[in-house]
Amino acid sequence: MAQLLAPALPDRARMRRSAPAAVSAVALIAMIGVCSSLQPGVLTVEGLTLVLSATVPLVIAAQAQMTLMAVGDIDLGIGNFVGLVTVVSATLLVSSPLVGALVLAGLVAAYAVLGLLIHLREVPALIATLGASFVWLGLGLFLLPTPGGTTPGWLASFGAWQPAGFPAPLLPILVVALLVYLLTARSAAGVRMRGLGSNPVALRRAGLRPLTSRVIAYATAGALGVLSGLVLASQTGGGDVSSASSYTLMTVAAVILGGGSFSGGNAVPWGAAIGGVTLGLVSVVLSLLDVRSDMQSAVQGVIVLAVLAGRVVVGKVLR
Amino acid sequence: MNIRVTGSRRWSGPWNGAPWIWGFAAAALVWLVILAISGQGGGQTVSLALSLAPYLVIVGLGQMLVITAGPGNIDVSVGSVISLAGFVSVAAASATGSAAVGILAGIGVGVLVAAVSAVAILGLSVPPIIATLAAGLVASSITLSMANGFTAVPDPGLRSALNLRPAGVPLLALAIAVLTVLVVALLRRTVYGRSLIAVGQSRRAAERAGIPVARIIGSTYLLSGALAGLTGALLAAYIAPSADLGTRYLLDSVAVVVIGGTLISGGRAVPVGVWGAALFFILLDGLVNLVGWSTAAQNLLKGGLVLFVLFLAGGGDRTASLFRRRSRTATATTTSTGDDTDG
């Protein structure tokens, strides 16, 4: 057909889309390479367990952020939310497991309600979640004004679990990424969510309620946030509402590193996992590299920029 | 002829006519409560709030300009810039003996950090939130290395100038009021201001209308950096340079911009509103301290109020029907060619 001047090149397009995650993966591998050359112990099972375990909650929180970014929203409250969950699991979940579990379920519901209100009132998610982040922080401080408490035994033993011959942290990272992949990329619900981020008008025309899609996305993000908080609590053995405050921006960075975008429509669970691990490993590399303590955050910033610059270069090449 | 619908939805609340009113109303309410509780010093409460608010207003004005540049634009480096500019300005002022040089140095360092962000945003197409995050990280590293063994002390002359309150009106508040008027004039009366607002409404349309979009966005980040630097310079003289001088200003700067009525999706800036929101935040802190509430209550109150105002004012129709239509503005900007009202 004559009018099709430049036939679409789906394969090239597909490559272009996975390029960001690939660049991050290269950075990840490079960092593990650097680590293991400095410290051969890194490549053993115990080494990987030590190095990776701290990244698990970040990666799970990044999946939550990714889910919301897939519907075109952004969550500036996830850090404090995860912190709040650690507080709940170090207080209520111990004193009365049932109440604790109910509160955690309530937090997921609160996220769903937040999504509902954001949708119905047509307000920007950025500000609504920013406001909510103050609320999460306040609730956390209310429950546990300063870090403390102890997590329930089952949670602590999950944190300490070390199977032989397999780096334990890899398991939650992969399982959660797989579940989120199945939900957001393979399932019908995922189509609805991405459709919402992509073109809500089309959804409405097809008789699908964008509201439902948004609420599902927020509930999913809330559930992932709770999971992230539980894993974090299992590692830290206590509650601290501000223990994850850096997650808010880090998860956004992880999703961007993994190939996600602010405009919505894309689900990149594997990319988010790679991006999250990459960011999580930065501080490990920094401490192995004997970087001057006051220069560590600069190096962190430069690494993020470098990976994103690499992505631009690769994108140009593939265009 | 793309059919993509841009992600962010336009938000036209709260209170379309006088969007700045909310901040002032909330501030007045808190002030009345303080008055009722303490039963004295009403005028002085305002006067003291006015001596703290300007710092938040300056950085808020910068953040406002950035947010006005359109969806996705935000400067999360302001906190680190304030801290760094604090040290640099104090060092420069004590090295040269001139407070003015110190202030200029603070502004300069803000511009430099913002230049890093701007290069990353425009040259590397890094999303602004990430670019400014990275630039902020670099800045805080420099802050930390400067803080080590830092010996200079803030200029006493500048400090006493900041504390001047002829007839109970802080001199600084007057100066920053003038600055606010300048920003209003910048937005209304200059080519740059008009271009910025155009870019914020629709980047593509602005580009097609012949506006140098990259230059406008770049200079907006530089301006925000300069204002954050100025805040740092003044704050360091007023309080003292410290590595965490600016930490608290990041979230608050975004919050005052939004409560002040500036459109979060860009294209409408409300400089006066920043004042109302800043006064509200300062007075709220005072109230919480007066009543002896914990920080937990303070945060719950802040977050609850932001959400309340947001959801109450809302953005769309009051009817939440099944096929909810977008508000008029939303139709105009976010739709796509998939729009069916026009063939």
Added chain:
Amino acid sequence: MHVDNLPAGGTAPPETDTGPAARPPVVTARGVTKAYGRTRALTGVDLEVRAGEVLGLVGHNGAGKSTLMRVLAGLEACDTGTVLVHGSRASAEDFRSVRMAYQETSLCPDLTVAENMWVSSRHCLPRLGWRRAASDAVRRRLDEMFPGHGVSPRDRVEDLSLARRQMVEIARACLVDRLDLLILDEPTESLGPDAARSLYAYVRRLTETGTAVLLISHRIREVLSVADRVAVLRDGAVTAERPAAGLGEPDVLELMGAHVATPAATGTRAAAGGAAARETVAELRGATGPGLREVTLRVGRGEVVGLAGLAGQGQQEVLERLWRPVRRDTTVKVTRAYVPGDRQRSGVLPLWSVGDNLIVTALRGIARRGLRRPAEERAVVGDWVKRLAIRGGAEAGITELSGGNQQKVIVARAFASPAGLVLLDDPFRGVDVHTKTDLYRLIREEAAKGRSIVWYSSENAEMAHCDRVYVFRAGRIVAELTGEEISEERIIAVSFNEDGGND
């Protein structure tokens, strides 16, 4: 019931023995009204679509066609009146057999073709394995409708060309277990002639199985050649219904409104011979790149240069080069202004008034040392609002204006600036004839004042207003027409000969 098991058409039995008038109505509208705020979109529509017929629907912009379609498809409820499906009051279930292909696709760009199928046709897909079922179904349907379409169900819609998107959009409308009425809203606007022919062949096959088709188009000739009956919608009501046979284009135009007349090419065109003598203000020398191959063209001072051909053959790339002349093979000696066709996305600044929108480009020239001069600006704005008779005046919000009036503002924006070269990117799509005539006149007037204009249009008839026309195919210039050579027939002939050479 699943799509896989179904024949191409609907399930209604063919009724070949009776005439169209005797066939049962599929969808009936009785006294339908619909108002959006103060805009009365439909003022009382009575319309019947009968099984197995193609009903053409024509009407000027804003006549209410799309609104009526949304009501007929059950997407929106009408204020008063009734919509009957198969003679009974319709429930949501009934509307499932009424499907609509939107003029500009309503697909989700980030989803794959198969996923888009799920969005619109999920009722007839299995819960498990829907992905495979949707892929198979859409592939089969596309093969049937557009042989050689080149679309894979796994492609993301954003990676497809516009024409392919339109194919997918139409195919998805046909993917149901029972299709009683298919509504096509300007389906061929971005399709090539081959695809259009395949589409209409398919439409014929559909109607043979008893499905009704409602075709909306501004291309009257096309409607007349395909439709059995033609209905004319005017100001929210059906004002005429005629059998297509024996109806001519002028007849239809007359039915649509007496004031509508085919805008004739004006006689103001510069003499053909003069073109070469003009001073060159912009040129491309063998420009090659994405979408362009060896394009050489020049624009003279005061000249109106047309870029013609089918959609997406490189015309917009040429405009892009001229707008941002960064490469060495492009020279532009004068300042430029741009008139985008996609006014929603690249035209209006939605929060501003008409005046603000109009002046934004000229602002720079008027200002002194970066400071605006409001009095001068107001004078310019007032001038243009008057000159183009922009309804609402300078103070009205731009989004309160109708589409055509918005487009006037955007055109005025370009011409209010001192630009020596004005680039028009198909700016008159979906603009009604009245407005168009005004704007054509404006273009000629401005050219006469010494401005150069480069004008891409997807409507070949518009090219008659140009001094010179370059016809594009596959990123190349295949012909340069001057003066009297410029005619719709000629352009079409040049664009289509050696057909099949690419793709």
Added chain:
Amino acid sequence: AGCGSGGSGSATADAAGGSAGGGGKPFIALSNGFIGNGWRQTMIAKFEAAAEQAKTDGLIGKYKVVNAPGENSATEQVAQIKSLLLQKPDALLIDPASPTALQPVIQQACTAGVKVVVFDSAIDAPCAHVLQNSFVDWATYAAKPLLEGIGGKGSVIVSRGVVGSQPEAEMLDTTKKILADYPGVKTVATVTGMCDGATAQKAVLGVLSSVPKVDGVIGCGDGYGVAQAFATAGKPVPAVDFETNGRALSYWRDNKIDNGSVAVMSDPGQSVAALWEALDLLGGKDVPKQMTFPIVLIEQKDRDAWASVLKPDEYAAWPWTQELFRQQVEAVKTGGKPVQPPIPSAVG
């Protein structure tokens, strides 16, 4: 601490040679949860100076300092401790970002045979040795001299620390008890100053207009900011509890504030004490699991001596030597009077 990378040579080589047992000199690692304020920076600087000296003296083979980036992030610190463990230090000193979050990783370190010394904060880790501050002393020093200074009557503002934390509760309790002994003193407001001058400055300013004349502000190392708040409000500076850094002390001295103000804070030199403790532990000495170390109190008489040796952002630290440390351990064991390390002279 311009030379944060205190280690020498290649880390790999050192890690192999530095592990304990083989007669090699010990490898001491310090993990610090937060580097964003002057106190922590002084603490790190003191440690690095002492460790460098100890290396020269042949007491240790290598040392390493890791500061978690960002805002007091326990999660970052956990990650960093985990990667530190890969480098197999012999002893690990920790200034924790959170009193609980590090418990599992400390357990992990102990299991790996690393001697762990936690300082500056109490922590629930049975296997670690803890050096902590006496918050009762702190609150007492902060209130008593000040109340005496204002003559035992008048009105005061109480500026609380990090409300809700265990130390703050302890301190508030003590403050209340002491205030009960002074019936002439009226508490006119209680604000949250977070033990941070900038926060206290804003908090006090917020209530100043609503309270009558104030004679003193009982705080925890936030006096400089409080004094600024009074200056802004155009009121005379009352008796306050200054920070122990050079800036506050010079301000105190230069403005001739002579009203019972003191400077009192915890001791950033604890990191050095922790180093000596780690060495003694590695040497097999018996050291109590929990020890309370003296805090730094600067009264008006010692003010000028301290002020002349401290940089503006440097905090007063007790100059712990191995000798002094052992004396303090003895004092703790026997319940004797805590050691009073010397006040530095202007020469040092």
